[in-house]
Amino acid sequence: MTDEEIKNFMEEWGYEQTDDPNDAIFVMRDGSMVSGEYDPYTGDRGLDHNIMADVLDDQGIPNSDPEIWAHNHQETGMVRLNPELHSALVIKDQELTDQQQSVVKGLDAKVDVYVDPPETSMLERRREIQRRRQREVSRYKGVFFTVNDSNVIQRINKRDLDHAKANKERHLRQLREDHRNILRLERQRQILRRDGLSRGEGR
Numbered sequence: 001m002t003d004e005e006i007k008n009f010m011e012e013w014g015y016e017q018t019d020d021p022n023d024a025i026f027v028m029r030d031g032s033m034v035s036g037e038y039d040p041y042t043g044d045r046g047l048d049h050n051i052m053a054d055v056l057d058d059q060g061i062p063n064s065d066p067e068i069w070a071h072n073h074q075e076t077g078m079v080r081l082n083p084e085l086h087s088a089l090v091i092k093d094q095e096l097t098d099q100q101q102s103v104v105k106g107l108d109a110k111v112d113v114y115v116d117p118p119e120t121s122m123l124e125r126r127r128e129i130q131r132r133r134q135r136e137v138s139r140y141k142g143v144f145f146t147v148n149d150s151n152v153i154q155r156i157n158k159r160d161l162d163h164a165k166a167n168k169e170r171h172l173r174q175l176r177e178d179h180r181n182i183l184r185l186e187r188q189r190q191i192l193r194r195d196g197l198s199r200g201e202g203r
Helices: 003-013 049-059 068-076 098-106 122-139 158-202
Strands: 024-027 033-035 079-082 087-091 110-115 143-147 153-157
Touching (some): 003 049, 049 068, 068 110, 079 098
Parallel strands (some): 087 110
Antiparallel strands (some): 024 033, 024 079, 079 087
């Protein structure tokens, strides 16, 4: 993944670049830095490092994947920065460009290896995730879920769902029939009342 592709991702999601290393949470190969929206008055960052875990989501690697950061570093070449800790995090054997080394040196940061390279290539990892999703789809084909009165999710199969639908339809038919009976009784009551009034007027 190129630096330009990363910048396009940032622009699409409204993330900003910064020229201040003390505000940066990542530095790309060309030395461009991702802003963490640091607030000097509170000492808090507006964004954390997880925003860049999503950079591989369009590539088929969800940010919940256990090897997301290993793939992230390998595919993007970015260095993860913690300016307040004077720390620059990389994967094992990651080579920094001259521009990245300049940023790290300016922060007086120590380069630390915090994760091993991924065990598989990103292409193979994508295929593995797709196969797992297909298995999940096959596993739950014809299976549905409902929420009971206690807000507990319950698993039901299609047969039970069809049975529940049939019961609901019978219940609705019964309600409609009861409603028609009530209307008929009300109509009969009105007729009897009218006839009674007519007889009373005739006497």
